[in-house]
């Protein structure tokens with residue numbers, strides 16, 4: 001079993017997903033508008049499977065998604081990490097936040113720590129992300145991280161997406 005490390009940034013702790021995070025997943029996926037670009041809305045039992053998959057991915061792949069927690073208050077607000085589903089051609093940096101916590105730079109701050117982790121701890125030479133053309137917040141985030149479009153790929157779900165390469169020293 002992979003031991004899941006904890007990462008710290010100025011405002012955030014990125015820690016392993018755990019059973020106690022179920023309410024966070026339930027609430028995120030119950031919000032149809034907030035989770036619409038992330039496979040939602042989902043019923044609570046489906047959200048539980050997402051949590052189980054996020055934990056399992058660490059053990060299957062040796063990397064995965066963290067829970068993002070405010071250091072000062074301990075409030076869990078979403079997730080960020082590295083994801084590579086079976087059968088998909090590449091791994092990606094991915095993020096999701098409860099709507100109440102968007103617009104504060106949280107995903108940007110978490111991403112920088114995860115990109116450094118990918119390079120320095122996992123030894124990756126590339127960190128990429130991709131999103132639907134209609135997902136403007138995710139696209140803005142990739143650009144804010146200094147990402148540049150290096151490819152356009154049709155993924156196994158039939159959706160064609162731009163692929164962004166994210167620099168190691170994301171601005």
Ligand SMILES: CC(C)(COP(=O)(O)OP(=O)(O)OC[C@H]1O[C@@H](n2cnc3c(N)ncnc32)[C@H](O)[C@@H]1OP(=O)(O)O)[C@@H](O)C(=O)NCCC(=O)NCCS
Nearest residue numbers: 037038095096097102103104105106107108130131137138
């Ligand atoms: C993608 C997603 C995580 C982006 O969230 P976000 O809040 O826009 O991103 P950040 O947390 O980095 O915040 C950036 C915003 O905060 C503002 N901001 C405020 N303080 C900031 C700070 N200290 N540092 C950086 N940005 C800051 C930025 O100006 C930016 O606002 P803008 O987009 O209006 O220009 C969010 O939209 C989401 O959870 N979507 C649903 C899941 C999803 O679609 N995931 C991607 C699938 S491909």
